[in-house]
Amino acid sequence: MIDLHSHILPETDDGAESFVESLEIIKKVEELGVKELIATPHYFEGVYNRNFEENMKTLIELNIYLKENDLNFKVYLGNEVYICPNIITLLEDKAITTLNNSRYLLMEFPMMDIPTYAKDIIYELKLRGIVPIIAHPERNEKIVENPNILYDFINMGVLAQLNLGSLVGQYGSKVRETAEILVEHNMIHFLGNDIHSSKLDFNIIDKGMRILKRKVGEEKFEEIKNTNAQLVLDDKPIDIEEPKRYVEKGRFKTLTSYFLNQIKRVSL
Numbered sequence: 001m002i003d004l005h006s007h008i009l010p011e012t013d014d015g016a017e018s019f020v021e022s023l024e025i026i027k028k029v030e031e032l033g034v035k036e037l038i039a040t041p042h043y044f045e046g047v048y049n050r051n052f053e054e055n056m057k058t059l060i061e062l063n064i065y066l067k068e069n070d071l072n073f074k075v076y077l078g079n080e081v082y083i084c085p086n087i088i089t090l091l092e093d094k095a096i097t098t099l100n101n102s103r104y105l106l107m108e109f110p111m112m113d114i115p116t117y118a119k120d121i122i123y124e125l126k127l128r129g130i131v132p133i134i135a136h137p138e139r140n141e142k143i144v145e146n147p148n149i150l151y152d153f154i155n156m157g158v159l160a161q162l163n164l165g166s167l168v169g170q171y172g173s174k175v176r177e178t179a180e181i182l183v184e185h186n187m188i189h190f191l192g193n194d195i196h197s198s199k200l201d202f203n204i205i206d207k208g209m210r211i212l213k214r215k216v217g218e219e220k221f222e223e224i225k226n227t228n229a230q231l232v233l234d235d236k237p238i239d240i241e242e243p244k245r246y247v248e249k250g251r252f253k254t255l256t257s258y259f260l261n262q263i264k265r266v267s268l
């Protein structure tokens with residue numbers, strides 16, 4: 001697996017606190033089949049403002065540290081950018097960076113909301129050839145309420161990254177159900193573990209992968225697990241399968257019984 005979303009960069013944000021902790025995390029995830037990681041430190045205006053140059057310096061130090069410890073493992077750099085109106089300026093000023101300097105930008109929505117300007121930002125990014133990847137959409141409350149919000153974004157050219165932990169209930173049952181819906185409706189294109197600490201229950205990686213494979217089948221699993229992320233690292237275009245609009249089962253049942261009742265009325 002190529003992990004597209006991690007807070008593995010030491011002494012940077014609320015993730016790994018030291019080089020020792022980064023090493024510990026990498027050893028654990030490597031055992032579970034993670035081959036490469038993209039470090040995606042938070043960029044959140046007024047909270048986490050470490051810029052590209054500072055993060056790159058730490059990344060180089062980390063990769064040297066891994067080699068010194070006989071670990072043949074490469075970490076790449078990106079950001080998890082909290083959506084804000086001036087995202088384009090931040091990119092131009094090199095305050096933030098795309099994933100491995102590609103056309104793909106990992107972007108985070110607030111947990112409880114989607115800003116009204118989100119569509120404008122997506123449009124502006126696409127206009128400049130940048131493809132936004134929404135980080136863990138299954139955790140956003142608005143998308144939990146209505147998964148088709150993501151369907152509309154995908155039709156605007158956005159891609160989406162799932163946290164494996166969501167599939168095993170790490171964030172509760174509603175997030176788990178939403179994760180399943182998104183996966184089943186072709187709305188997920190990448191995986192991440194959003195690792196912040198060596199104290200994580202790393203079994204979620206294995207469990208999450210098994211659930212995903214069962215749900216989507218071998219071919220699609222490989223695409224989500226490796227192929228698409230490799231295309232990101234290589235800055236190549238990604239062909240995606242059409243997303244499917246979600247129809248709520250409860251609502252569908254109600255509609256079906258409504259039409260059945262109408263038919264009964266006509267036949268009476």
Ligand SMILES: [Fe+2]
Nearest residue numbers: 005007080194
């Ligand atoms: Fe994150």
